[in-house]
Amino acid sequence: MELGVIGLGRMGQIVANRSVEAGHDVVAFDLSAEATATAAENGAEPADSVADLCERLGEEKRIWLMVPAGDAVDATLADLEPHLDGDDVVVDGGNSHFEASTRRAEETDAAYLDCGTSGGPASAEAGFSLMVGGPAWAYEAMVPVFDAVATGPDGHDRMGESGSGHYVKMVHNGVEYALMQAYGEGFELLADGRYDLDMESVARTWNNGAVIRSWLLELCEEAFREEGSDLGDVADHVAGGSTGTWTVEEALEQEVPVPIIYQALAERFDSRNEGRFSRRLANRLRYGFGRHEVARRSDD
Numbered sequence: 001m002e003l004g005v006i007g008l009g010r011m012g013q014i015v016a017n018r019s020v021e022a023g024h025d026v027v028a029f030d031l032s033a034e035a036t037a038t039a040a041e042n043g044a045e046p047a048d049s050v051a052d053l054c055e056r057l058g059e060e061k062r063i064w065l066m067v068p069a070g071d072a073v074d075a076t077l078a079d080l081e082p083h084l085d086g087d088d089v090v091v092d093g094g095n096s097h098f099e100a101s102t103r104r105a106e107e108t109d110a111a112y113l114d115c116g117t118s119g120g121p122a123s124a125e126a127g128f129s130l131m132v133g134g135p136a137w138a139y140e141a142m143v144p145v146f147d148a149v150a151t152g153p154d155g156h157d158r159m160g161e162s163g164s165g166h167y168v169k170m171v172h173n174g175v176e177y178a179l180m181q182a183y184g185e186g187f188e189l190l191a192d193g194r195y196d197l198d199m200e201s202v203a204r205t206w207n208n209g210a211v212i213r214s215w216l217l218e219l220c221e222e223a224f225r226e227e228g229s230d231l232g233d234v235a236d237h238v239a240g241g242s243t244g245t246w247t248v249e250e251a252l253e254q255e256v257p258v259p260i261i262y263q264a265l266a267e268r269f270d271s272r273n274e275g276r277f278s279r280r281l282a283n284r285l286r287y288g289f290g291r292h293e294v295a296r297r298s299d300d
């Protein structure tokens with residue numbers, strides 16, 4: 001089938017490439033001419049604007065957005081709007097907030113599918129896991145492309161109505177934060193504990209048959225292999241955090257306790273703080289109530 005792909009960065013190139021490899025006719029556009037040229041080298045037909053992409057697709061357009069979440073999605077939809085009608089399908093494969101997706105589904109003439117995409121650029125060969133929300137007919141219409149972009153037919157499914165795809169992906173990311181934190185804490189104890197251990201060896205052994213084996217643990221093994229058992233010069237700083245924040249906000253609204261996901265998010269925020277105010281105050285308060293010595297910054 002014909003597919004338009006808009007947004008050809010780390011993820012969009014994979015959507016385009018896997019669709020081309022599966023025999024679909026892909027028309028590709030990115031604000032970056034270089035990114036569009038890369039997709040063209042891999043077999044997609046290049047477009048020089050959203051309007052051009054729509055003209056090349058003709059009737060019953062099937063369009064996959066893989067642009068950054070937020071303003072870029074709204075800007076692209078605004079450009080698409082004059083070219084869309086109710087027979088068309090637009091997929092947002094990025095990490096959009098589920099409420100933004102339900103709003104966009106209401107505002108857009110086309111059928112709108114919110115598609116949570118997991119696997120990252122490392123899944124270029126194996127394919128992604130796709131969590132899709134939106135009208136059933138539109139999901140069915142996109143199945144040939146979902147089969148190509150996902151690991152296969154078991155790598156995608158319709159979660160439910162509009163918003164549900166991005167909702168499931170949001171919670172997936174909350175779980176991702178918690179798993180990363182759990183592995184991090186375990187390896188920290190091993191690194192600072194009683195034995196002189198080779199962390200790559202520990203991770204490899206765990207990955208072969210242990211209860212806690214997983215892809216994230218394989219990535220731990222890779223990290224120790226490439227950076228060393230002590231992680232070399234990798235900084236104590238974790239960026240990102242939007243999807244984890246949304247997960248915690250939603251849990252508060254639903255009154256569902258998610259202390260482990262919250263703690264992982266808080267640790268991430270904490271990694272960006274140099275000299276926590278609360279710890280400095282605790283240090284000073286111990287002097288206040290117990291006349292315990294105050295450690296001063298110059299004492300480091």
Ligand SMILES: NC(=O)C1=CN([C@@H]2O[C@H](COP(=O)(O)OP(=O)(O)OC[C@H]3O[C@@H](n4cnc5c(N)ncnc54)[C@H](O)[C@@H]3O)[C@@H](O)[C@H]2O)C=CC1
Nearest residue numbers: 007008009010011012030031066067068069072094095120
């Ligand atoms: N990188 C990852 O591991 C994953 C990313 N995602 C989500 O997928 C989406 C895309 O992520 P990446 O590919 O990593 O980002 P990226 O930054 O590598 O690529 C984004 C591309 O979109 C283009 N772009 C931006 N605004 C545009 C517009 N208005 N029209 C056309 N092109 C435009 C940029 O030029 C760039 O080539 C994001 O929502 C991200 O959160 C989802 C799962 C995993």
Ligand SMILES: O=C(CO)[C@H](O)[C@H](O)COP(=O)(O)O
Nearest residue numbers: 118173239240241242243244
């Ligand atoms: O969705 C993802 C993985 O599942 C993406 O890698 C996303 O960019 C992670 O961002 P953050 O760490 O800020 O949540």
